[in-house]
Amino acid sequence: MNLKLISCSFVFVTAMAVQAQHVMDVQTKKVGAEVSPTMYGLFFEDINYAADGGLYAELVKNRSFEFPNPFTGWDISGKVTLKNDGPFEKNPHYVRMAPSGHSDKHTMIENHGFFGMGIKAGEEYRFSVWARVPDGGKSKLWIDLVDNATMRDDQKLGNTSVEVSGKEWKKYTAIIKPNRTFAKAHLRVWGDSKVTTDVEHVSLFPVKTFKGRENGMREDLAQALADVHPGVFRFPGGCIVEGTDLATRYQWKNTVGPVENRPLNENRWHYTFTNRYFPDYFQTYGLGFFEFFQLCEDIKAEPLPVLSVGLSCQFQNRRESDHVAMDALQPYIDDCLDLIEFANGPVDSKWGKLRADMGHPEPFNMKYIGIGNEQWDTPYFERLKPFVTAVRAKYPNIKIVGTSGPDSEGKMFEKGWEAMKAQKADLVDEHFYRPENFFLGTADGKKRYGNCGALRYDSYDRKGPKVFAGEYACHGAGKKWNHYETSLYEAAFMTGIERNADIVEMATYAPLFAHVEGWQWRPDMIWYDNMRMFKSVSYYVQQMYAMYKGTNVLKLTTKDPADAKGKKQIPVAGQDGMDGLFASSVFDKTTGEVIIKIVNTSKKAQAVCVNLLDMKGERTAETITLQHKGSMDDENTLDQPLKIRPVDGTVQCGVTGKKQQTVLNDVVPAMSFRLYRIKK
Template sequence: MKNICKTLSLICLLGISQTGYSQQASAYELTLDTKKTGAPVQSTMYGLFFEDINFAADGGLYAELIKNRSFDFPQNYMGWYLSGNVELRKDNPLFDKNPHYVVLSDPGHPHKRTAIENEGFRGIGFKANGTYRFSVWAKTSGTSESQRIRIDLLDSKNEIITTQKIDITSPEWKKYEVVLTSKLTDAKGRLRIFLDSKGSVALEHVSLFPTDTYKGRENGLRKDLAETLADIHPGVFRFPGGCIIEGTDLETRYNWKNTIGPVENRPVNESRWHYTFPHRFFPDYYQSYGLGFYEYFLLSEDMGAEPLPVVSCGLACQYQNEREECHVPLNELQPYIQDALDLIEFANGPVTSTWGKVRADMGHPAPFNMKYIGVGNEQWGDEYVVRLEAFTKAIRAKYPEIKIIGSSGPSADGDKFDYLWPEMKKLKVDLVDEHYYKDPEWFLKSAGRYDNYDRKGPAVFAGEYACHLPNRANNLKSALYEAAFMTGLERNADIVHMTTYAPLLAHIDGWQWRPDLIWFDNLSVMKTPNYYVQQMYAQNAGTNTATLIQNGTPLTGQDGLYASAVYDKEQNCYIVKIANTSADSKDVKITLTGLKKQAAISLGDCTELTAGNLEIENTLAEPSNITPQKTTATIDGSTLSVKAKGFSFSLYKIKL
């Protein structure tokens, strides 16, 4: 009798075990509904947000290699080293917004030399056989006789790489150019200008650009960085910031009108990031505005992205300015509103309009077809709402077709967030900009964040977000957790219309904030695992959402799995994305329901991003530790079977 009981007990245990195994195995059986096409995925769904932080503009995307090229930093010689007889002057300036220039004169001794030398941005990067266009506005000073300067490219050992001479032939300001070829590669070079005659010469706007810029433009962009941005295939490009829109004070806010017109006459502006973090203090961080609104619009056009400029709403950074007198009073707000209206005319107006003519004179007669404008950055409180209301009324009255983006404050929740969303609905803005720099667990728990958002109000713009790890830059963990969170963005594309990771760029020798999507030095670029996640989503955005569920609910972290799907009309395929945040591989079966009779499906491209553990990262020395790789799957009838590796993000195309 005891043996029979033991046998029955064992049978029962085996039955329970087998039942448990069966439930566990079926836990990853999903259905993909092909009968009903979901909501449109906006072309702006995945994009880029640019802010001049981490030396992202000067010293980064902007290809100018000379720091303080017009001697108009508050410390006029910052970035320069002087020898001999050098005088700073600003009488009868060539450019009214950049009035300073230098005069190099004979030192008065046969064994002394007059020279100026520029350190660049943490050095100047030269590539072997690369060509560099040196230019300067110059004139003879105090003499009608021709004078001569010598231009040297120096390596990090202070040895001459190559040299050229220029004769300054006129007592009137004139632009001189020469192209130099580097004989070697060096990331920490310098530029030196010698006076090579016995008289005096005046020099203004000393410039050095690689000739091989993005799209070959003078005053252009650093080619490798711009191509890295374009390779994401962004749908929207938000610029020029963030917090620099506000400024530490109103005097240092980003004023778009100072960034257009001749590049030589765009005034220097103080970057609010050079002193924000005492532990990452960069007192030489200024904005030359050489990369300005015209160049941002051009880059948007080049990348095929919708331009999304952001303008000041008259509030200085509220973190740094708690007193009302730090901001523009409501009765003095009109010039700021006019700036926004003028910006729309600059972007879209005919060449016969005031600001449309400015655009045309800069080389772009055709309008940029701007559709969106952001008013303010991370503003909050009633002081923001009343100012935004004034902007909204004015823009709606003159440009009703322009979509206006308001703010939900500096965080994804809390009092400021809870106050602002209802106010944004009352103002009937088109999108609300949400920002979240959060820890890994927040990203995993928030994959369902937008599942129950109000569909009757404004759409969502996830304008700044990144998974933050303690004292770390970027690794597989942060990228994977962002990928998991983004399945929720994709699933809710009917309400989420734009998303942009932040910050975008960081110089390895000059960063203030991390993590960042792309890291670089003076010669090379490193794409983070986070970059590849953004790229995989953007290049596979689809045209419509698709319903992918398990037992009637989406995968939002069950056993570490997250999943979403879209349909792509142009390719006539479904694209399934799966993030496995657990260490164990998972067998996942996805059955397509609602297919037409005799329909046959086939497997398209399959890609995965994974590594042995979550701590692995890319570096400038080893930029390919984690990159997307081809993977495999199988299709049997109407079922796709995949093995989602541990710690992986993968996508699978199912062709109809």
């Protein structure tokens, strides 16, 4: 996505509204630590109808009749019976549609979709079905897209038909082109009035999916992912990796191979929150590991799959018997090794051949693997060890991501880090959904420079594993939604991530997706209904960092206000005397640009003077500013998707002194995030 949405000139406010000028120095000559290409990325978990009903473009719910209630999502009429000896071993159910015996009684099945089906006029939709005529001969199925919610004379939005022949199961396809747009359409399949027909795996996809893939992603949502320019994509979760119990854990081998033969899995989020309860929330695995890897290629992100370590969710399972015994871990370890072979192995290997058979003979070149999600203490440390040993022995170049557990600080967090150092994990996955004071580096009104805020990573051990900030979001006190203020604080926090690129290798906001009618957790990065979507303010913060992450850190400092002699230099990270300013800087070798990010979290505009040391002459700085002049509680919505978004502008850089050193003078608006790009 091009962030140049609006051209504008910034007007300087009067001196009465501006705090005292803050002077910063950027060392432009000597570049610092490399910024990892994976630094800013995306984390996907199937929560809030993120997969089925969201990113995965399938419009039919319960397409193989495998839900515990086989007719969930369906209405039936006439002679419809359920059978369980179908052509797909892992999805054996199908329906038999027999003639009613009367000319005015019709046999029909009707699917509601996920909160309805979003249908656009003039677009093509690919209907497919596996069918047969059990008694032999031929039959015909009529397929309608309908609007049965309005008072029109004809409910049909579009229709087609397929002719079925023979006793053997075959796949049939047809195209429907609706005549008008409707967000809550249903799909009807009418049986033959004279011949019995068996029907299985009823599917409807838009032809126009992301990259045109038949079993593909919803185009607008996947494009929004690509527009972030993510460096890494972590999948498939999250807590669904663990499952509520071992039986419901995510098993990657069930998600590959023919889509018709991928078994249903219970989604642990459908019953977790009784205040927002969705008992029909399951995983069909249509969006499986092959599709995840393929999506990573399409959006140019490194894949980071996460697998079960043999522990079910520790929050919900406190007994040792709830987890896999140490002497029974081998199948889980094999799953880990087999996944690496699936992703990277040659076509003559077992799992590499399956990848090739699915249409991708070239390896996916996976470099990272996560083992365990948000788990902690001795049960995790003991189980992780044999995984590490096995992966190191067979695939020494794969980077292993362990976890420090669900806490962002404290005894158990520190214990997790010590264990990951002892086991020589390459990265440690940290999670923190925390309030504003955490992201600003304050607690109870006092500054904390250790385990929270933009100074969090300044004191981390540089000799141990790298950091993966795998799940984080600022949760406002009593305001847990995507409002502007918390997004700004996330931007402030991220200056500390950027400044510490030598220890932080990747970071991903979470959660990623939410359906406006099916959410259970918020805030979230991207919201949508059946037809539309909008990007939260947090999305734009992540995008500004990811698109302009640079290649190397540049040292940006200011004089310590507490140093009477004025010689000590400190980072600009909201400390006393900084008046709520946070800043970081990088250099991009590919574009030759110095990139400076300044976040003003105060309620007043701030005058800044940035000395670009070792740069000479006047220059024009390209700017991108995220600013909102309304309520700090405001957010983007489906009806106002661009209410708050970045705008472009320019600031002229002058010179100072005999050496004509380049200097940037600007006034950063109150409660804003401004990015500067200056050609070196």
